[in-house]
Amino acid sequence: MATAIGGGSDVEVGFAKLQGEDFEYFMQSYSIMLGRNSKKSTVDVDLSSLGGGMNISRNHARIFYDFTRRRFSLEVLGKNGCFVEGVLHLPGNPNVKLDSQDLLQIGDKEFYFLLPVRSILGGPLGPRHHVSGQTSVVPYHNYHSGSGRKGVRSRELYESDDDEGEDDEDDEEDIRGSGKKTRRDGHEVYASGEKKREGRAKVDREADDQQVLQLEEKDVVSSVATVLSDLCGPGEWMPMEKLHSMILKEYGNVWHHSRVRRYLTQEDWAIPEAKGKPWYGLLMLLRKYPEHFVINTRSKGRVTLEFVSLVSLLS
Numbered sequence: 001m002a003t004a005i006g007g008g009s010d011v012e013v014g015f016a017k018l019q020g021e022d023f024e025y026f027m028q029s030y031s032i033m034l035g036r037n038s039k040k041s042t043v044d045v046d047l048s049s050l051g052g053g054m055n056i057s058r059n060h061a062r063i064f065y066d067f068t069r070r071r072f073s074l075e076v077l078g079k080n081g082c083f084v085e086g087v088l089h090l091p092g093n094p095n096v097k098l099d100s101q102d103l104l105q106i107g108d109k110e111f112y113f114l115l116p117v118r119s120i121l122g123g124p125l126g127p128r129h130h131v132s133g134q135t136s137v138v139p140y141h142n143y144h145s146g147s148g149r150k151g152v153r154s155r156e157l158y159e160s161d162d163d164e165g166e167d168d169e170d171d172e173e174d175i176r177g178s179g180k181k182t183r184r185d186g187h188e189v190y191a192s193g194e195k196k197r198e199g200r201a202k203v204d205r206e207a208d209d210q211q212v213l214q215l216e217e218k219d220v221v222s223s224v225a226t227v228l229s230d231l232c233g234p235g236e237w238m239p240m241e242k243l244h245s246m247i248l249k250e251y252g253n254v255w256h257h258s259r260v261r262r263y264l265t266q267e268d269w270a271i272p273e274a275k276g277k278p279w280y281g282l283l284m285l286l287r288k289y290p291e292h293f294v295i296n297t298r299s300k301g302r303v304t305l306e307f308v309s310l311v312s313l314l315s
Contacts, residue, residue, distance in 0.1 A: 015065065016072060017143045018104075020111035023050050029234050029312040030225075031064035034106060035078065052107035055080045060106055063098065063113070067225040072098040072113070082106050100144045114143040220263055221289055223251055224282070228293075228310050237296060237307040244279035283308075 014026030025032075025045050036048035036056045048056050057078030066073045074089070074096040076082050081090040083105035089096050100115035227246050232238055248264050261267045263282045266274050274280035283306055286293045296307045 016063070016116075017114040018045065018063075018111050019114055019143075020050070020109065023111070027063070030067075030229060030310060031062060031234075033059055033062050035060035047106055047109050050109055052109035054107075056107040056109075064229070066095070067222040067229065069097075070222065072115070074098055074104070078106070080107070114145075116143055216259060217285060217288070220259070220282070220285060221292060223247065224286065225292055225310060228308070232309065234312050235309065237309045240277075240279045240283055240306040240308060243308060244282060247282065 014028050015030065016027040018025040018027070032044040034045040034047055035043040035058050036052070037043060037046045038058050041058060043059065047060070048054075055078075057080070060076075060078030060080075061082050062075040062077065064073060064075065065071075074082065074084065076089045076091050076093060076096070079091060081088050082096075083089075083103075084096050084098070085102055098113050100113065102113045104111055104113055224243070224247060227243065227250065228238060231246070244264065252260060252264065255264075263279075263285060265278050266280065269280045277283070283295070286308060287295055290311075292311055294309045294311055296309070298305045298307070
């Protein structure tokens with residue numbers, strides 16, 4: 001629930017934050033519902049109890065992380081719509097992209113949508129108009145200011161990249177170097193820098209291959225998270241067998257055959273643990289991203305079953 005400012009809440013971490021004049025709410029799951037509580041249902045943020053007026057629907061709007069587009073979005077559900085930066089959005093309209101420091105108004109209640117200033121690893125998040133330079137959504141407790149002065153760039157967020165250019169020049173100088181001077185058979189010759197260039201080229205190719213693999217992993221992770229967020233609610237688990245079936249149906253004819261082989265078949269996993277589990281590669285990938293997924297295993301006789309769920313900070 002939203003807490004009044006100064007209410008002594010111990011909750012100081014979230015994927016994003018809603019900041020009003022008299023309340024604050026930290027998003028601790030990938031999707032929250034805003035509206036008003038009723039006898040039949042409750043919402044994450046009860047705006048009617050916060051002075052939102054009479055024009056707020058039970059389920060008025062949903063703020064969620066769009067794994068496909070790698071950003072936060074707003075889905076409008078209430079018939080009276082929502083204002084984002086002074087623009088009215090009504091039900092049935094496309095979902096609205098949310099940027100940090102966007103001013104939202106639902107009913108009579110105004111509040112800011114804020115993203116963390118820095119990730120939990122200490123690196124700066126992307127500038128305004130970008131959720132992050134990475135796929136992962138990392139919770140943290142320090143947020144952009146919601147003072148209304150949008151677009152103000154702080155030194156903390158926008159570090160200079162001038163030093164990187166100097167390093168590039170040094171690298172180019174090394175590549176151009178022709179090697180040290182040597183003397184053999186009375187003649188001065190120059191050791192060729194070809195081996196040096198070949199070695200550097202090999203390192204560059206390996207770095208490129210690693211980057212491609214990381215991008216592929218992030219794409220697969222986003223696809224899995226999208227399927228899970230569509231089919232599972234907070235705290236719900238999906239068997240890996242079912243998840244594999246859904247991913248295969250959705251992406252089996254879309255992904256490159258090497259990606260399908262790596263994550264949706266047993267061809268690349270000639271080990272006993274993978275026997276009978278075409279999702280083994282996918283399981284190993286999800287284990288690399290504990291910030292997004294929780295894996296639970298259960299043993300039934302000699303058979304081990306795996307279940308997966310999206311991370312929620314409330315769990």
